[in-house]
Amino acid sequence: MNEKNPGINRRHLLKGSLALGLASLLTPRGLWATDSPAVTLPFERGRRPLVAFPQKRPLMVMTTRPPQLETPFHIFNEDIFTPNDAFFVRWHLANIPQEIDVNTFRLTIRGRVNQSLSLSLHDLHTQFEQVEIAAVCQCGGNSRGFFQPRVPGGQWGNGAMGNANWKGIRLRDLLHRAGIESDAVQVRFDGLDQPVAQGTADFRKSLTLDDALQEEVLVAHSMNGEALPLLNGFPLRLVAPGWYATYWVKMLNDIEVLNQADQNFWTTQAYRLPANACHCVKPGEALTDTVPIGKMPVRSFITNMEDGQAIPGGKPCSIKGIAFDQGYGIDRVLLSVDGGQEWQSARLGKDFGDFSFRPWEAQFIPKPGHAYALQSLAINRIGESQRFSARWNPSGYLRNVIEPVNIHAS
Amino acid sequence: MIHVWMFLLLLVGATGFAWGLPSDGDDREPTSILTLPADPISYQPGPGSDLASRYCLMCHSAEYVYTQPPHSREHWMEIVNKMKTTFGCPISNEDMALLVDYLVTQNSLQPSPSAQHVQRDDRKETPGQPLTQSGDPQKGKTLYARHCVTCHGSGGKGDGPIGQALIPPAANLTLLGKQSDQTILDTLRNGRTGTAMPAWKNDLNALELNHLLSFLRTLTP
Structure with missing residues (x-):
């Protein structure tokens, strides 16, 4: 390792007192206490404390060392380009250089x-x-x-x-x-x-x-x-x-x-x-x-509605989202509000290139007192669509099934 | 030699200087520093938690276990075996089963009966208990043999069977002479970021840590 990163051993010897300042902020009871800021994902053991790492806003901590930080999903509704300080983080190995000299790199x-x-x-x-x-x-x-x-x-x-x-x-x-x-x-x-x-x-x-x-x-x-x-x-x-x-x-x-x-x-x-x-x-x-593993199959997400959300009935409701694939580009996105029986075409937003998120939007008029099972389905320019049923593999890769969002109108 | 600048928490450093095209003779501070938070949680105390601290905390924080879905014993056995054979964790054969037992108590669909007795135990950190006390080096030696020797070696030189397999290697404890008691106790309690040294504050109480400290002092020439 020394030929790649001279000096890291020396630094590690000096790090004993480094973490103490932060440690006081991140005591086990403090960080994992139920009243600390967190996002709870809808699966068992899905609670993720929100913590700001260097150059990052508070993100969902899956693991601290090596750092694995998830972007809270509402971010994807706010900007088609994910802000740098909100971009997800995933390292495999915990020996991450803690300093980079831009002159000698x-x-x-x-x-x-x-x-x-x-x-x-x-x-x-x-x-x-x-x-x-x-x-x-x-x-x-x-x-x-x-x-x-x-x-x-x-x-x-x-x-x-x-x-x-x-x-x-x-x-x-x-x-x-x-x-x-x-x-x-x-x-x-x-x-x-x-x-x-x-x-x-x-x-x-x-x-x-x-x-x-x-x-x-x-x-x-x-x-x-x-x-x-x-x-x-x-x-x-x-x-x-x-x-x-x-x-x-x-x-x-x-x-x-x-x-x-x-x-x-x-x-x-x-x-x-x-x-x-x-x-x-x-x-x-x-x-x-x-x-x-290789390239990414086509996916889409509804970004402006959360599961269980209540919306006002009797007037147009806008459903927004994003779609992407491995670079063929998005041909169309379909939206269903009845669990996949009938579909309407969503309007595609600005095209930032074939490898980018593509924004989309569709509208419908919910009836007061009715529940709606929203589904979005993206199709790319070579005719590949998302899956209607989830695939399973033992490492949990390549999920691209339709992601339903259930809402109801008041 | 203390490089104070290394400890600066530069939250915005990388964007501040980097793209001014560094050139020869440029004497601006050229170094970008990443200071990562310490592990926020430890393994919950219980039979085998010291093994999880010794082995698993080398490479990753305890959240790796607690954010997993509940796994069967067979799954945990597969995972521990993968850590040993695929990722090179130097788990001894006799510790394998004990470690799996512990993980089953922590996060399993079918916890073993003993799991019901494993509760969050904060007794180790008694409020008001002085952190620095006079320790007994003989008791410290016993604790050292149980918790430290596999990495740091019997003479404390960092040459234990596991210690040599770490990057960076385990610290040579015979060189601690100039470190204050407080610094050593802090390291024992909280571990050391960027190394395999785990936090021991949930496995050892303040008095035990001071026993260890007094034993460590006997290693310094």
Whole structure:
């Protein structure tokens, strides 16, 4: 680890008194007390204290170490671009660098290249074209808490996702500067985070060379016009639009071109799906063949109504939401207010690009005293829709079933 | 050597300086610092909670257990086994079953009978009890052998069988000579962020922590 992050051992020795100031604010009884601010997700053990981490507003804490913070869902109704200080956080390994020196930081590009590169942040800003793209970053396990039967793993509600304008350098511009060898097949990405136990594999992810060379794949230094928050990967992270967030390696400092398939743990053993078209199995069924998680199936959410909400009857009621997919773009969103028997087309809002959240809106006139079972169904431009029934797999990935919201009119 | 600047809580630092394009000779403070909160909760006291503190808190906070859906014993066994074999947690074979028993008492659909006796126990932190007391190094030695030796080693040099497997490795306790009693007690009570050192305040009371402190003083040359 020292070659990657010299000095971290020394810092760890100094940290004994660091946490004490915050510790007094975060005593067990204080933080988990029932009267402290929290959001309770609608599943067992779903209480999530709201705590402000560095550069973040209070977010729903799933785990403090390593940090896993969920965006409260009302945020998605307020802005089509998720504010940086509200953007979800998910780290795998607890040894996260607690300081970054922007003058000495280097991004290396090495492996099967003609010439290895070691680039400073200054180099990246001045020697390459700067490009920006709107894209959704969604955890593979987003909505895992809703799986039935429940599965182990991080118990997210629907807020382990966000939409941002990412700015940086095309990965392919970096790879072409280094010169790709003819036998290259994959590109592997590593960040500055490190395991705590030596027996834990360092977190690395890989894309095939073809995928890595797509023009939308960026090495990003900013989101929504500002530097990445540290917890979202400052100073650099991979932005792989359409792909689940596990590929968006944070604190990216090493890009390695491989001439064979990556054999590292996080690719070959973690983040695996059943190797069938549905990527699902019957609950309890053992997995035989698996494939790595990849791109995101189409989803939509109703954002301006909460389950159980009362609305005034007898006048038009506006239902708003968001939809997204892996980058084909949203063709249409349908809304049902009667549990999926009849559907109307929603009006799509401004198009910020094929990888972005797409806002939508529809209206209906609720009758006083009636209950309504709202459902939204998004269809992308190649005709793929959300699922009408939930798929199940043992790791809780790829949820994209219709998410009902039940309301009633007074 | 104390780097006071390292301890600054820079909530807005990253956006403040970073994109002024750092250049050679630029003498602005170049470092962005991330100070993360300490673990907010500990494992609830009960048979085996010391194992959960010793093993599980190395790599993650206790919320990982309490935010899980209730798991069957079989599920917890699978999870603990995965932590050992897949993620390299150095759990000894004899501790495996005890640790699973504990996790079942904490979060299971079918808690074992003993789970009903496991309650939130805050007796360890008695209000008004002085944090610094005179400890007994012999009693501290016994506590050390039970809770500390697997990481810090019998001589305190950080060379216990688990301690060497950690990143960073377990601290060398023979080098604590210049640290104040208060600092050491704070570390024992609250653990150390960014390391595998857990908080012991829910497993050991103030007197026990002072026994440990007085034993640690015997390790310093």
